[in-house]
Amino acid sequence: MQKKFVPVMITPFNLKAQIDLNVVEQLVDFYLDAGVKGFFANCLSSEMYSISEDERLELTKHVVRYVNGRVPVVATGSFGLTIADKAVFTQKIYDTGVDSVIMITGHFANVDESDDILLQRFEQLFSLTGDIPLGLYECPAPYKRVITPAILKTLLATNRLIYHKDTSCDVESVRAKLAVTAGSRLEFYDAHTPNAVASMQMGAVGMSAIAGNFYPEILVWLCNHVNDADKQEEVRWIQAELQKVDPLIHIAYPMSAKYFLQLRGVPVRTISRAHALELTPDQKQALQQLHRTFKGWCERLQIREVVTAPLSH
Template identity: 35%
Template sequence: MKSTIANGVWPTMVTPYTEDNKVDYEGVLKIIDWYDKQGVAGIFAVCQSSEMFFLSKEERLELAKFIVENTPKHMGVIASGHVADTACEQIEEAKEVIDLGIDAYVFISNKFAAPDEGEEVVKKNIDKIVNSIHNINFGIYECPYPYKRLITPETLKWCADTDRFLFLKDTCCNLEGLQAKVNATAGTNLKIYNANAATLLESLKMGCAGYSGIMTNFHAELYVWLCENYAKYPGKAEKLQAFLGAASVIECQCYPVNAKYHMQLEGLGINYHSRVKDKNELTQSRQIEVKQMQVMYHLVKEWLDI
């Protein structure tokens, strides 16, 4: 059982589909290879970007198994697939994914309690689940669907003190909130990975371990550069951050269709069909926006000499 996971960039992996709406495993291989060439630390598989709520249980397990078996050994794999509602179902769901050989199983924070339930319910359910699953460490993702539940610094410290939690994908999009969580987990094995591009540089300075967000599906290598070089080249880091923050507004456009379209532009040869969004929503003007962002991405790459 791993006691830590690597700092850096953990892409939230998208799921490509064939024309007849099945998981495109040739496309999955191409995306894994693309992430690898961009220098990421590992992959966050079967997450919301993977459309996990729109995959059957069999598809979630098959996809996770395929990713584990085909990801290079120097990269980590963490996975979720946490969609069940009751604690008992969640335990069985988690065990099946864990048995595939992942580095950590990632829980969705909003599955620990209903919107009107407090932190004591959250901790009670976490305690029940964690004590029912052995020989694996965990992560938490503050997923915005079906509702967004941010983990409080106090609850996060409680999780960290169990010595079973290694990863938090934070979606608070707030530097004060991030700082409170960094302070709460200081000296523990739990690392915080910011999902918000605009606040990334400042969050790295305050002690966050890296980035795990949507924009890894457009230009992960720029995030890798920032995570690895922000302290060494502060001037360049500030300018790169300005591009990353501005570019990240495309998250609101037509995701994950636009990310798959960008991958197609990058030569991956995948379909940009999605089960979450109608690909026809990616209108001509939106496609042009993605193409224009791609041009800027390559100009930034040249400037950074990567």
């Protein structure tokens, strides 16, 4: 089965730092043109902690409406102080029309709280949300709560989970979780680009990494060819290339992605609520070099680079 690349969407803002829904549409077109197989809206890359509850709903609703069933859309729903609050917001996000509502694992227990407490709270949320299809996301904020294969197995038995975005960055952890999810309807996505090939060759459905906000065509190519016997040399080569640049794209993210997309002609302004500072000249230079490198990757792998109209001010 062909693997899927699902981008974690960034949020474009206008000059008043409000969500620019027109550019959201152009961004959706850009991703779809690159061949993505789904969208994760209202996630950490979307600056979900820096926008209001109403904006989270408006953004998600707009993405769902504009995508119009072409590919599935998921979005984070576990916001609110209490589990009851989280259940209410989960319903609101589901009512936007998403295919699955994603739960942030770090929202269900504090750093020093046990897995038993985590499970109790998940079970409480499940009981309050009817039959809404749910997913898990080991989001780095408020802190990264990597779930164990045992927890995943217990939650999977409820038959509510259809999505998991893994950030363990550990091949053995991924292997153990994939063993637990084998044969279930849960779609397992690795968020860690350096692990992408290993994860997908072990059975992950695909990948969902921030690198897709820089060069989605490359990750789509990787998903399409990761198991092609005659492409393994290129697969290993591009995986090594992606691994090499991975630390760079995390610097000043998501501003780095917005600047890179500008270099590519995507009309996204370098305005961020999560990252207040401007990029430094050195950071910009490094991203310009990466843009040249990306063009070389496209050439070697014979990938058509998505071209877009530049931003009009």
